[in-house]
Amino acid sequence: MDILILLLLLLTLYGAKVSVAGHDDYISRGQTDAIKGVFAIIILFSHMRGYLPEPGSHDRIYYGVLDGIGQLMVVMFMLYSGYGVMESLKRDRRKYVSTFLTHRLLKVWIMFAVAVGIFFLLDLALGMNYEPRQYFWCWIGWESIGNSNWFVFDILVLYLLTYFVLIVADRLELDLKPCAIGVFIAVILFDLFLRSAGKESYWYDTIVAYPVGMLYSLYKRQIEAQVRGWRWAVWFIASAGLFALILYISRSELLQSSGALKMVNHLLFISSSSFFAVALVLLTMKLKLDNKALRWLGVNAFAIYVLQRLSMIICTRFELNENALVFSAIVIPSTLLIAAIFTAATNRLNSFLIKK
Numbered sequence: 001m002d003i004l005i006l007l008l009l010l011l012t013l014y015g016a017k018v019s020v021a022g023h024d025d026y027i028s029r030g031q032t033d034a035i036k037g038v039f040a041i042i043i044l045f046s047h048m049r050g051y052l053p054e055p056g057s058h059d060r061i062y063y064g065v066l067d068g069i070g071q072l073m074v075v076m077f078m079l080y081s082g083y084g085v086m087e088s089l090k091r092d093r094r095k096y097v098s099t100f101l102t103h104r105l106l107k108v109w110i111m112f113a114v115a116v117g118i119f120f121l122l123d124l125a126l127g128m129n130y131e132p133r134q135y136f137w138c139w140i141g142w143e144s145i146g147n148s149n150w151f152v153f154d155i156l157v158l159y160l161l162t163y164f165v166l167i168v169a170d171r172l173e174l175d176l177k178p179c180a181i182g183v184f185i186a187v188i189l190f191d192l193f194l195r196s197a198g199k200e201s202y203w204y205d206t207i208v209a210y211p212v213g214m215l216y217s218l219y220k221r222q223i224e225a226q227v228r229g230w231r232w233a234v235w236f237i238a239s240a241g242l243f244a245l246i247l248y249i250s251r252s253e254l255l256q257s258s259g260a261l262k263m264v265n266h267l268l269f270i271s272s273s274s275f276f277a278v279a280l281v282l283l284t285m286k287l288k289l290d291n292k293a294l295r296w297l298g299v300n301a302f303a304i305y306v307l308q309r310l311s312m313i314i315c316t317r318f319e320l321n322e323n324a325l326v327f328s329a330i331v332i333p334s335t336l337l338i339a340a341i342f343t344a345a346t347n348r349l350n351s352f353l354i355k356k
Contacts, residue, residue: 020286059324084213086217089166110346110353116138168182191207212277
């Protein structure tokens, strides 16, 4: 399995361009798609290992990389989503708010609902049964019927919270800075709700990156002015260093031993993930991933996420997961093919159902 990490590294670096002066389009749609493409494959690799037998001697790098990245693999999706929302608000706030529920929230839910429907049919075909509550709540991602779900639930709620904050802000005639602060507070409350509901930590330990992305959009010019020239290296080293240090502290056994210390650990991880996101954004100022394959993966990242378990479940049913290489050779290309078809089909469906 180590070969998969090597192939991903080669794909990531293929066509990459380094510029000391920096790239002006470092956070453009094309570049964020490329970054999301890298992490979409890492997420696919991460979920694959849950269906594989115990790792062997040729899997150390594969498991080491996935364990090292951990939940950080979804941080950039959260940050770029918040950034994209704020950029749209800056262009045309009134129009964007009026279409937010349909063009953001409903669009995502329709795609997710189609994916859940596919898993429902797969469950019937394979004779897989879940509890009634799972079949009820699976349509919003609160429960799963075999599909990946928590990320979509979080995104739907984050969009809903953003919409409510924007409506209140419009009535109070507030500008976008109080909106971003309001979303940040709402996300903290959402974090507490998920914790009290007993959800696993991965449901809530990266959602703060969403309002951080909004704040980055608001203060983008000021930030870029601060990191020009030699100061870029200072900011990058500081961000990367703080990320590594705080993450190391948060993973200590002591901070995972009791309830109170677990909260400290959670706060530390949130801080480390934010520094990770900042360090990566700074890195992309100098390193441009100019790769059509990565951009394609980024465009299809949502489909890859929600559909990745289809082929994994089928392969496991036929015991093809006993051999990691055979499993990978089937799961990876089939998932990408299904994702491409799904993205094209749901884009047409959304165009038909949602008026521009």
